[in-house]
Ligand SMILES: Nc1ncnc2c1ncn2[C@@H]1O[C@H](COP(=O)(O)OP(=O)(O)OP(=O)(O)O)[C@@H](O)[C@H]1O
């Protein structure tokens with residue numbers, strides 16, 4: 001599952017758990033982005049903070065792990081590179097790339113998208129607000145895409161950051177360890 005995870009929240013974790021169970025996946029690898037080039041208009045927390053938060057949030061699930069491939073690769077993060085790196089690391093694995101349906105709707109703007117679809121099956125998870133979303137179905141290889149309805153959690157990282165900036169609680173929107181990490185590192189306070 002690729003994401004900026006700034007911060008990781010229970011919406012991400014529920015979606016990952018649902019996809020793991022639906023496809024009976026051996027492992028869900030969370031891959032925090034290095035430089036999310038389509039979010040270059042906003043302030044993104046340091047990759048190492050986003051990586052550590054992802055490790056903390058996933059530590060208790062034996063089927064969840066976190067990869068550094070995107071944060072260790074210099075330059076903008078492209079999923080084509082993520083999938084090439086993961087294919088090298090797991091040469092015998094069948095890869096599924098988990099995204100939200102909103103990300104899937106933008107996928108034609110991604111780098112080398114045709115090649116990207118050859119390297120993995122894509123799973124687009126519903127999230128509140130994506131119900132009426134139009135996917136460019138005629139331009140997408142629908143045999144490589146599964147749309148999956150996951151239990152709806154109306155949580156976004158944007159909302160979590162805004163709540164911290166306003167001094168509102170984020171308990172129960174994110175795992176407890178993430179609340180504590182954000183406080184310790186004083187993330188999102190000056191926005
Ligand atoms: N509540 C949710 N339910 C299902 N999928 C989600 C949810 N939140 C995020 N996702 C998906 O997880 C992936 C990574 O998300 P990302 O790290 O960008 O979080 P986000 O909450 O969308 O962040 P932001 O609000 O900063 O844009 C994306 O493909 C996104 O669509």
Ligand SMILES: O=C(O)c1ccc[n+]([C@@H]2O[C@H](COP(=O)([O-])O)[C@@H](O)[C@H]2O)c1
Nearest residue numbers: 002003004033036038077078079110111
């Ligand atoms: O490959 C691309 O050009 C590309 C463009 C935008 C987003 N992505 C990937 O989509 C995933 C979700 O991204 P984001 O920015 O919504 O957290 C993450 O793994 C990104 O690297 C990939």
